[in-house]
Amino acid sequence: MAKLEVRKGSKVFKKDGQTIYALQETNMQIEDKKFVSIIGPSGCGKSTLFNIIAGLLKPSTGHVLLDGHDIVGKSGYVGYMLQKDLLLPWRTILDNIILGLEVKGVSKKDGRKRALPMLQKYGLKGFESHYPNELSGGMRQRAALLRTLLYDKDVILLDEPFGALDAQTRLLMQTWLLKIWEDFKKTILFVTHDIDEAIYLSDEIYVMSHRPGRMKAKVTVNLPRPRNELTLSHDSFIQLKQDLLAMLKEEQVT
Amino acid sequence: MDGNDEHVDLTQSKIEFISKPDKEIETELEIEDETKKSRKTKRVALFGQIVLGIVIIALWEILTRLKVIDPYYWSSPSLIVQTGLQVLKEGSLYTDLLYTAGATILGFILGTIGGAILGLSFWWSSLYSRITEPYMVAFNAIPKLALAPVLVILFGIGFNSKVVLAFMMTIIVTALAAYSGVKAVDQDLERLLYSLGAKRYHVFSKVVVPTSMPWIVSSLKINIALSLAGTIVGEFISAQHGIGRMILYAGQVMNINLVWVGVVVLSILSIVMYFGTLYLEKWLLKGH
Structure with missing residues (x-):
């Protein structure tokens, strides 16, 4: 059984008398502990799809199944992280990371106790009591991701988490993310419009079409793990990149 | 043309390493102490504030005494203090x-x-x-x-x-x-x-x-x-x-x-x- 399944999910709304398809009927089956990316032109409905899976948006049709249970319209079942780090500026890094635990009813003290070793292990040692505005973009994204991880859900949605970072930091963060994924054994669903990033990280890549968005292709990435900088110059990496570029080129507005 | 192509191979990129300087550059640096600076600014500002206050009160006193401005309406700092002490006593x-x-x-x-x-x-x-x-x-x-x-x-x-x-x-x-x-x-x-x-x-x-x-x-x-x-x-x-x-x-x-x-x-x-x-x-x- 698939870990996460989107069955005939779609979103349609009306504005000024016009019917707008934000997402056409979409089917996805994500297996447990896989790293799956979704790429597509901007405005193709990637974020709509994520909001539906996260239960923040009700789809017009269809269902979202987590371990076979319908979670349509119910939030709190999957971890979710956006491009903006959304750290609360008035809380220290440590207190930001325990936000999900606090909402669950864990006391601040217990939450801190649980979060501290994780923070120190994953590159934020010494920054526990700093405020977000004292950290670099990469560090802030680390904190945001640790917050999502500490919330401890099997499935994590990442919506262009590294989109605002510079190229070098981004590569560091990707390697960091792969390490975390291997350590925590989560199922990750990752939205990006960076083809390199998608190939480098994923087991599978879904390609979406231009608006109205629908799934156009599913690509299986057959690159050995663990991956590192050398993967980026692998022959099959380059081949796959060319194929995906060609596919996305078709989707450009004509 | 042909001869040139042999010498300049455009497809060949090249990496040259630049060696580190042998010694650390020794210069006399002027290090700005930011906290010291801001503390000094604060002190100067406080001093200015006090001076401005004294000047205003002194001007008020002097101008009313010289009757440049009418002391009946504008009173004066000394009279205000005097009256104030009186009502305090009462x-x-x-x-x-x-x-x-x-x-x-x-x-x-x-x-x-x-x-x-x-x-x-x-x-x-x-x-x-x-x-x-x-x-x-x-x-x-x-x-x-x-x-x-x-x-x-x-x-x-x-x-x-x-x-x-x-x-x-x-x-x-x-x-x-x-x-x-x-x-x-x-x-x-x-x-x-x-x-x-x-x-x-x-x-x-x-x-x-x-x-x-x-x-x-x-x-x-x-x-x-x-x-x-x-x-x-x-x-x-x-x-x-x-x-x-x-x-x-x-x-x-x-x-x-x-x-x-x-x-x-x-x-x-x-x-x-x-x-x-x-x-x-x-x-x-x-x-x-």
């Missing part, structure tokens, strides 16, 4: 100050807290806030001091009517400020909290209240002047005690010096309240 100034400060501070606290609660409550329902907002704006536009005579009749000539006036002066301003804060809440932050399984009260306490805090705090300083004005006008209309009553009485008997004593005491009261709010601000905006 003991009436204490009682008056106690009444005025009490009513102002109580009205200020009730108005600020009430306004903050009212403004923050608008987050809970957009329908409720839409229906209420125009009435709030309208109520804010009413010159509430014009209602003072009615309020004094309603709540009596004692302490209560002054508190109510100070309260009414501050509550709507604070509510509108808090509501601006509510409107500035980042929708994505709300989404994030919901994705973490948060209920509405979580979002309210962890995002809405802290986001609105700077807005609420910014209304504190305005509220000092507003609540003080409310109390004084209340005392002008009818009161047995209070600095406002003292000023009115002094004006009626042409004791201009005493009027000035009242004004100075009120200034001191508002300065004390100002420093109180600075302290409050620091505490409320921890981490902001």
